[in-house]
Every structure is written in structure tokens, then in C-alpha cells.
Amino acid sequence: MLIGVIADDFTGASDIANTLAKGVQPEGLLRTAQYPGVPTAPADPSIEAGVISLKSRSAPVQEAVRDSLDALVWLRAQGCKQIIFKYCSTFDSTPAGNIGLVADALAEALEATGVVVCPAFPTTGRTVYQGHLFVGDTLLSESSMQHHPLTPMTDPDLRRFLRLQTTAGVGHIPLSIVSQGVEPTRDAINGATDRYVVADAVSDADLLTLGAALSDAKLITGGSGIALGLPRNLIVGRKPDARVADAVHVSGPEAILAGSCSGATRGQVDLHAQAHPTLAIDVPGVMAGRVTVETLVAFYDANQGRAPLAYSSGSPDQVLALQSRFGREAVAEKLDNLFADTAKTLVSKGYRRIVVAGGETSGAVAQAVTEALGAAAMTVGAEIDPGVPILTLGDGESVVLALKSGNFGAPDFFAKALRMMEGQS
Numbered sequence: 371m372l373i374g375v376i377a378d379d380f381t382g383a384s385d386i387a388n389t390l391a392k393g394v395q396p397e398g399l400l401r402t403a404q405y406p407g408v409p410t411a412p413a414d415p416s417i418e419a420g421v422i423s424l425k426s427r428s429a430p431v432q433e434a435v436r437d438s439l440d441a442l443v444w445l446r447a448q449g450c451k452q453i454i455f456k457y458c459s460t461f462d463s464t465p466a467g468n469i470g471l472v473a474d475a476l477a478e479a480l481e482a483t484g485v486v487v488c489p490a491f492p493t494t495g496r497t498v499y500q501g502h503l504f505v506g507d508t509l510l511s512e513s514s515m516q517h518h519p520l521t522p523m524t525d526p527d528l529r530r531f532l533r534l535q536t537t538a539g540v541g542h543i544p545l546s547i548v549s550q551g552v553e554p555t556r557d558a559i560n561g562a563t564d565r566y567v568v569a570d571a572v573s574d575a576d577l578l579t580l581g582a583a584l585s586d587a588k589l590i591t592g593g594s595g596i597a598l599g600l601p602r603n604l605i606v607g608r609k610p611d612a613r614v615a616d617a618v619h620v621s622g623p624e625a626i627l628a629g630s631c632s633g634a635t636r637g638q639v640d641l642h643a644q645a646h647p648t649l650a651i652d653v654p655g656v657m658a659g660r661v662t663v664e665t666l667v668a669f670y671d672a673n674q675g676r677a678p679l680a681y682s683s684g685s686p687d688q689v690l691a692l693q694s695r696f697g698r699e700a701v702a703e704k705l706d707n708l709f710a711d712t713a714k715t716l717v718s719k720g721y722r723r724i725v726v727a728g729g730e731t732s733g734a735v736a737q738a739v740t741e742a743l744g745a746a747a748m749t750v751g752a753e754i755d756p757g758v759p760i761l762t763l764g765d766g767e768s769v770v771l772a773l774k775s776g777n778f779g780a781p782d783f784f785a786k787a788l789r790m791m792e793g794q795s
């Protein structure tokens with residue numbers, strides 16, 4: 371294994387696994403596997419990039435640090451010389467953690483300084499300029515992320531926000547340096563005296579410059595974009611879309627589960643509802659035990675072949691009202707468990723195509739499904755939309771998953787994902 375990724379959630383893990391597996395034309399891609407949690411056995415020796423999916427974004431900080439260090443130990447035992455700590459392109463965290471504290475633990479273990487911090491993912495509109503994070507043409511704090519149910523993001527200055535999470539120094543590499551090219555950028559990284567340097571990047575070209583400048587870095591932190599230029603440092607000349615040719619095409623029973631309340635997901639739910647059966651999950655009913663796994667499974671069973679979607683997604687006002695009535699964590703835990711247990715039941719009944727929206731929701735579902743099927747790794751297949759690949763579990767009678775970050779995907783993502791899983795475009 372050449373490069374290892376510690377991802378703080380499951381959708382983020384499949385996002386960066388997609389980047390590493392896709393490669394950048396004309397050179398290379400890495401043979402990539404995504405693992406649900408820290409594996410207990412050694413990796414398949416053909417794997418060059420190993421991506422460990424944790425649930426450390428929302429876990430208590432001590433648990434997040436412990437799991438990240440366990441992941442580091444496993445990845446280094448597989449031979450990785452370079453480690454990426456992958457967090458969200460919208461830097462999802464709170465003043466109390468977890469990004470800064472996990473990064474501190476990894477940097478200490480690896481004795482790394484000048485560690486790049488760069489959540490930029492320009493393909494999906496996330497750019498870093500003057501140390502500030504933008505979503506499209508708005509500052510992070512003015513985007514829909516200000517209303518996120520678990521990690522509302524209200525400060526766009528990455529340097530200031532990271533300093534709340536760590537006592538280590540936070541410097542900055544401005545775009546005026548990155549745009550000068552690889553050597554000036556490498557000099558700025560190597561000359562950094564702070565533990566962290568927030569790096570500006572507004573385009574894929576900037577990310578490729580950073581990637582080349584980071585060829586010798588022991589630890590890198592960022593969104594999936596920071597991985598764009600890294601495979602080139604490790605291998606050259608592999609056919610860029612080999613993974614698509616290898617993709618498994620799966621038809622059969624399908625289900626779409628949406629727990630994300632992000633703007634893009636709510637738009638996708640609305641569009642899907644115009645032509646497909648949908649079930650709006652009654653959240654107070656879930657909290658009272660009236661809406662259960664059986665309710666959801668009965669809905670999916672009754673609507674087979676028609677791309678059924680069950681969703682808890684609500685507007686910021688609805689989410690706030692539910693959280694103040696029942697408690698933020700209690701609602702999230704109930705819903706995540708409901709989706710996980712439903713997916714487990716569906717898979718045991720022979721459902722084969724599962725599409726999930728939302729990072730926490732995907733973590734709960736993917737963990738339940740991989741456990742139920744005894745799958746130790748997920749194979750990265752074709753890209754549905756930027757940052758979302760098809761993941762295959764097991765051989766032969768495969769089950770395929772799509773784990774969609776809340777804010778990713780085109781408006782018709784759900785129907786498109788199910789079609790692509792069957793091998794249609």
C-alpha cells in the first residue's frame with residue numbers, strides 16, 4: 371500500500387477513494403479499497419490506496435482521536451509512507467473539535483510540521499482563498515452549512531476556526547505562492563514553522579500544484595481535492611478508466627434512504643418525488659416508536675421496481691423544531707439507527723441496490739450492511755456524480771451502494787445512481 375487515508379466519515383471516504391481511483395489524465399490511478407472501520411486483517415496486497423472510513427466527525431473527541439490513531443497504525447503496517455486525514459470540503463466540525471485534535475494526534479505520531487490544511491474541492495464549488503472557505507460564490511458561513519444539524523459552520527476563516535481546535539500554530543500559504551508553481555509552493559511548505567499551513571486553492575490546477583509539492587509529505591489534511599495530484603507522485607501511466615471496465619453491474623431490488631437535510635439532498639428528494647414513490651418519515655412518530663423498521667420495509671416492498679425513497683430530510687426550521695423538542699443527538703441517533711436497521715433488513719431480504727444520502731446516515735447504513743454481509747472492504751467503481759462512486763460489496767451475488775454526501779450530486783442523482791448500478795448511463 372502506497373498511500374493511506376483516514377476519513378472522518380463514510381461519504382467523505384468514498385469521495386476521496388473516488389479521486390484516488392479515478393486518477394488524472396494522462397497519468398494514473400491507484401488500485402483503491404474503502405474499508406468500513408479499521409480492518410482487523412492485512413489488506414489485499416494488490417491495493418495501493420487504502421481508505422479507512424471512520425465515524426470520527428461526530429464522535430466524542432477522545433474516540434475520534436483513538437480511532438484515527440488505530441487507523442494510522444494499521445495503514446503504516448500495510449506500508450503507507452504518506453497519510454491523508456480526510457475531512458469535509460466544508461470543514462464540518464465545531465469549536466471543540468474534531469478536526470484540530472485528530473490532526474494534532476496524527477501530526478504528533480508522525481512528527482510532522484508544515485501540515486497542509488486544504489478542504490478545497492473546486493468541482494463542487496468549494497474553494498479556499500485568503501484562508502477563507504467559499505461554497506460557490508458565498509462564504510461558508512453564509513452557505514446552507516450555517517444551518518447544518520450537527521456541525522453548523524459559522525466562521526469561514528479556516529485559520530481562526532482551526533485555532534479554536536488546537537493550540538498549535540496555524541500559518542497560511544496564499545494563492546500568490548501556489549500560483550507560482552510547484553517549487554515555490556514546496557519551499558513554502560518545507561519552510562513552514564507552524565504545525566499547520568492553510569493552503570489556498572481555487573482550481574484543480576492549484577490542487578495539482580499542491581499535490582506535486584507534497585510528494586514527500588508524511589501527513590496531509592484536506593478534502594478529496596487534495597488527493598487529485600498525489601497518485602502522479604506514486605505511479606505513472608496507468609489507463610485512467612480501468613475501474614469502469616471492471617465495474618459490476620447489478621440489478622434487482624432497490625431502496626433509497628435519505629437522512630441528509632442539506633440543500634442539495636432536499637432538492638433531489640423533491641425532484642424524485644415528482645415521478646417516484648416517496649415516504650416522508652414522521653420523525654415524532656419515530657421518536658414515539660410508531661414508525662419503525664417494519665414501516666419502512668413495508669413501503670420499500672410495496673414499491674419495488676419504482677425506485678422508492680424514504681426520507682427524514684427537513685428544512686432548517688423543521689430540523690430546529692425537532693431538535694429542540696427531542697434533543698439534537700437523540701433525534702440523530704434514532705434516525706441513524708432506523709436507517710441502519712432498515713438497510714440491514716433489506717439486504718437480508720435480497721435487496722441489492724442501496725442509495726444513501728447523508729454522511730452520518732451513510733456511516734450508519736454502510737456499517738450495518740457491511741457487517742450483515744461480512745464484507746471487509748468495498749471496491750470503488752464508476753463515478754455517478756463528482757465525489758460519489760458506486761461501491762461494490764462481496765463477490766458474485768454483489769450488493770452495490772452509493773454513499774452520497776448531503777450536498778453532492780445533480781438534481782436527478784437518485785434515479786441516475788440506480789440506473790448506473792444496473793450498467794446503464
Ligand SMILES: Nc1ncnc2c1ncn2[C@@H]1O[C@H](COP(=O)(O)OP(=O)(O)O)[C@@H](O)[C@H]1O
Pocket residue numbers: 518519520629630631632635653682683684688689692693701702703705706727728729730731732774775776777
Ligand atoms: N428531520 C430531521 N430533524 C433532525 N435531525 C435530522 C432529521 N433528519 C435527519 N437528521 C439527522 O441529521 C443528520 C444529518 O447528517 P448527515 O446524514 O451527515 O447529512 P449531511 O451529509 O447532509 O451532513 C443525521 O444524523 C440525521 O440522523
Ligand SMILES: O=C(O)[C@@H](O)C(=O)COP(=O)(O)O
Pocket residue numbers: 379381382383385386457458459460491593594728729730757774775776777
Ligand atoms: O468533502 C466533502 O464534501 C465530502 O466528501 C464529505 O465529507 C461529505 O460529508 P457529508 O456532507 O456529511 O456527507
